[in-house]
Amino acid sequence: MMKALGGVAIFILWLAVTDGIDPSQCIAPLGMESGTIKDEDITASSAFDSENVGPQHGRLRAELNGGAWCPGNPATPEATEYLEIDLRTVHVITAAGTQGRFGNGQGVEYAEFYMLDYWRPRLSKWMRYRNRNGKDVLQGNINTYLEAKENLDPPIMASKIRFLPFSYHRRTVCMRVELYGCRWTDGIVSYSMPQGDKRANSWEFYDVAYDGHWDGERLFYGLGQLTDSITAPDDFKVPYYDQAVESWIGWKNETREGPIEIVFEFDKVREFTSVVIHCNNQFMKDVSVFSKVKVLFSVGGKRYKGEPITYDYMEDRVFDNARNVSIKLHHRVGRFVKLQLYFGGKWMLISEVTFNSAVVSGNFTEEEDETESLQKDQITTADNNDGKNIVSAVNTPSGFGQYLGVVVGLLAVLAILMIAVVAFIVIQQRRYKSSPRPSQVPSGCDKAALYREPSIGRLPCNSDYADVRDPDYAVPLQPPQTPRTAPPLHNFLPKPPPVPLPPERYYAATEICNAGFIPPPPPLSTPPPVRIGRQPGRYMSNTTKTYVGP
Numbered sequence: 139m140m141k142a143l144g145g146v147a148i149f150i151l152w153l154a155v156t157d158g159i160d161p162s163q164c165i166a167p168l169g170m171e172s173g174t175i176k177d178e179d180i181t182a183s184s185a186f187d188s189e190n191v192g193p194q195h196g197r198l199r200a201e202l203n204g205g206a207w208c209p210g211n212p213a214t215p216e217a218t219e220y221l222e223i224d225l226r227t228v229h230v231i232t233a234a235g236t237q238g239r240f241g242n243g244q245g246v247e248y249a250e251f252y253m254l255d256y257w258r259p260r261l262s263k264w265m266r267y268r269n270r271n272g273k274d275v276l277q278g279n280i281n282t283y284l285e286a287k288e289n290l291d292p293p294i295m296a297s298k299i300r301f302l303p304f305s306y307h308r309r310t311v312c313m314r315v316e317l318y319g320c321r322w323t324d325g326i327v328s329y330s331m332p333q334g335d336k337r338a339n340s341w342e343f344y345d346v347a348y349d350g351h352w353d354g355e356r357l358f359y360g361l362g363q364l365t366d367s368i369t370a371p372d373d374f375k376v377p378y379y380d381q382a383v384e385s386w387i388g389w390k391n392e393t394r395e396g397p398i399e400i401v402f403e404f405d406k407v408r409e410f411t412s413v414v415i416h417c418n419n420q421f422m423k424d425v426s427v428f429s430k431v432k433v434l435f436s437v438g439g440k441r442y443k444g445e446p447i448t449y450d451y452m453e454d455r456v457f458d459n460a461r462n463v464s465i466k467l468h469h470r471v472g473r474f475v476k477l478q479l480y481f482g483g484k485w486m487l488i489s490e491v492t493f494n495s496a497v498v499s500g501n502f503t504e505e506e507d508e509t510e511s512l513q514k515d516q517i518t519t520a521d522n523n524d525g526k527n528i529v530s531a532v533n534t535p536s537g538f539g540q541y542l543g544v545v546v547g548l549l550a551v552l553a554i555l556m557i558a559v560v561a562f563i564v565i566q567q568r569r570y571k572s573s574p575r576p577s578q579v580p581s582g583c584d585k586a587a588l589y590r591e592p593s594i595g596r597l598p599c600n601s602d603y604a605d606v607r608d609p610d611y612a613v614p615l616q617p618p619q620t621p622r623t624a625p626p627l628h629n630f631l632p633k634p635p636p637v638p639l640p641p642e643r644y645y646a647a648t649e650i651c652n653a654g655f656i657p658p659p660p661p662l663s664t665p666p667p668v669r670i671g672r673q674p675g676r677y678m679s680n681t682t683k684t685y686v687g688p
């Protein structure tokens with residue numbers, strides 16, 4: 139029975155995390171070699187001879203015409219020439235492959251080094267890629283025929299990529315390339331939030347991987363650690379000793395007025411099932427999970443109509459491990475989602491936010507501006523009705539999300555029922571054992587060991603009884619001085635199931651009852667993620683304050 143329970147719990151977990159990108163599975167060639175990427179999506183700064191060595195020939199393992207892309211000018215340390223690939227939608231790029239010009243044995247050109255620039259809608263600028271060690275010059279080829287494959291750690295989230303051949307000395311180069319990765323199905327185009335705070339002199343809870351703009355206070359138009367699929371460790375100090383470990387992003391209540399607002403922008407209008415926030419809870423060190431979250435939705439991004447979804451988190455001062463807090467979003471629809479996180483303590487640290495969502499088709503009009511002065515938390519009834527109408531109008535076509543919701547709901551109910559039954563049995567067994575029954579012999583040794591009860595007054599285990607199944611039940615009834623004897627549960631449950639250690643099980647039960655908490659999955663269910671280190675070099679400096687407004 140416990141096995142079945144565990145199975146159900148694992149299944150629920152699995153359902154809850156299906157939408158995140160699994161970096162170890164995101165390794166497919168994106169289509170330079172296969173031709174999925176069309177010729178017109180491959181361009182270049184120049185070509186030595188566009189017919190023979192134009193950008194369309196820069197495909198890995200292709201041997202047409204000249205057999206590679208060769209820029210009009212030699213490669214230099216300035217790296218001015220580039221081969222550009224338009225993937226059209228945002229992809230997660232986990233590796234890049236390069237080759238030189240073999241040209242049926244006639245070619246001699248290859249690029250020893252190269253750099254990568256990337257572009258995303260919203261970012262609206264080309265960013266130079268740097269890996270975890272802060273290096274932007276990547277290792278290329280050593281001959282004209284072997285592919286050099288470079289793993290990108292951290293991965294690049296981009297819709298366009300440029301390969302820039304690089305050389306410390308002037309050098310004629312040609313390139314054939316491939317990209318490896320997968321589509322970025324989460325659909326997050328950017329998130330915007332206040333930059334984290336510094337704690338004492340030692341710990342900076344900054345989003346160091348953020349690639350958008352930073353105006354000194356707020357981060358906007360970029361992506362960073364919240365969406366890199368990597369969670370930070372239980373102890374927030376660990377990343378400061380081990381640079382390879384993901385660090386937390388955090389804010390201090392003292393320096394903030396009101397809740398922390400994080401706005402996520404998506405590629406298309408989507409219907410949301412849930413959001414999972416990975417939170418720290420080292421309450422001994424003044425860090426607590428938020429006390430409350432409000433979630434607001436918008437199509438246009440200017441006005442957030444409809445009643446916010448409010449989620450209350452019950453303070454946990456027992457366990458200080460990091461946890462995933464899952465909030466149901468009831469199939470609400472929007473292209474922008476705003477999270478308002480209310481402090482539960484002096485500090486609030488998060489490391490990852492994952493949405494479960496699906497694109498919805500249909501005509502969506504931006505919310506009108508007519509009541510601009512209205513505060514998001516003081517919404518009139520008319521607004522509420524509007525919000526509900528939008529939701530119900532769109533809910534109908536997408537049956538799958540609802541179906542999934544029903545399945546998850548049923549499973550959750552089943553799990554709660556099972557836990558209730560187990561708890562009931564445990565309580566009954568405990569009562570049964572603790573009621574005074576001097577005339578009785580303790581049941582089998584194995585059973586006594588499983589319960590881990592205080593062994594006051596327990597008779598030594600007697601091997602004579604070891605084979606007897608629950609001798610208690612065979613004993614004639616006691617005189618009515620023990621009216622609280624257990625009901626005959628064993629009639630339909632002949633063997634009481636092995637019962638877990640009580641504290642853990644109670645924890646799980648209350649957490650599940652506390653609306654949608656996702657208990658930590660067993661470590662074996664998650665493959666090791668790609669690790670992303672701290673890259674101080676990747677943020678935009680204060681000097682780039684100029685940007686194009688939305």
Ligand SMILES: *[C@@H]1O[C@H](CO)[C@@H](O)[C@H](O)[C@H]1NC(C)=O
Nearest residue numbers: 391392394429481482483484
């Ligand atoms: C956060 O700070 C405000 C005032 O600065 C205070 O009223 C509130 O109680 C604090 N919240 C927590 C959880 O410490």
Ligand SMILES: *[C@@H]1O[C@H](CO)[C@@H](O)[C@H](O)[C@H]1NC(C)=O
Nearest residue numbers: 498499500501502503504535
């Ligand atoms: C969406 O609205 C536009 C005009 O506002 C209309 O031309 C178009 O057909 C509509 N599309 C759908 C799918 O209803």
Ligand SMILES: *[C@@H]1O[C@H](CO)[C@@H](O)[C@H](O)[C@H]1NC(C)=O
Nearest residue numbers: 155369460461462658659664
């Ligand atoms: C939280 O969920 C992520 C996947 O979304 C997983 O990698 C991580 O191990 C989970 N952490 C805990 C503490 O459950």
